[in-house]
Amino acid sequence: MKKLILILTFIAGAFISANAQNDKIYKHSGEVVEGSVIRVAEYTVIFKYANEDAEQTVSKYAVEKIVYSKSERTEKITDKIVVNGKDDWEKVVVLEDKSQIAGLVKSSDVRGKTSAINFNTPDAGDRKAEKKLKEDAAKKGCPFVLITDQTKIEYTENNLGGDQNIKKGIAYKYM
Secondary structure, three states: OHHHHHHHHHHHHHHHHHHHOOEEEEEOOOOEEEEEEEEEOOOEEEEEEOOOOOEEEEEHHHEEEEEOOOOOOEEEOOOOOOOOOHHHHHHOEEEOOHHHHOOEEEEEEEEEEOOOOOOOOHHHHHHHHHHHHHHHHHHOOOOEEEEEEEEEEEEOHHHOOEEEEEEEEEEEEEO
């Protein structure tokens, strides 16, 4: 009887310790989240906190790496983007999907526009507006921008052609 109790206690202990292991999600903010990773999607990491059933979502841009408990494998997700001022505008990432902001903090509205009349190719005006948008975000120390509005106004007064490109967005940074 004592052997049976000892064996059952050993099995229960092994089962509990096996279930107590959690994956670790290391965020760029310094936070370490323990839980179980469900999947790494195109733009996000879907996971469950330890001892919870609700699925959570965080942007890949907010995550440095994941350490899986069962295999002890480390998966690199993204490098931290450090923006120190307007000169770092090229580091600013324009987010393609709203799901990419999960786990980032909204900073402020940003804007980029070209002059009212310019004689550049259509793509050049668009690129200039995006550069100014990124410069505005970088000036505020934000490595991410989600574009919320893009406008192109065409001018044809006095036989002068040209257009104005305006881009508006929301700047985001790490928590």
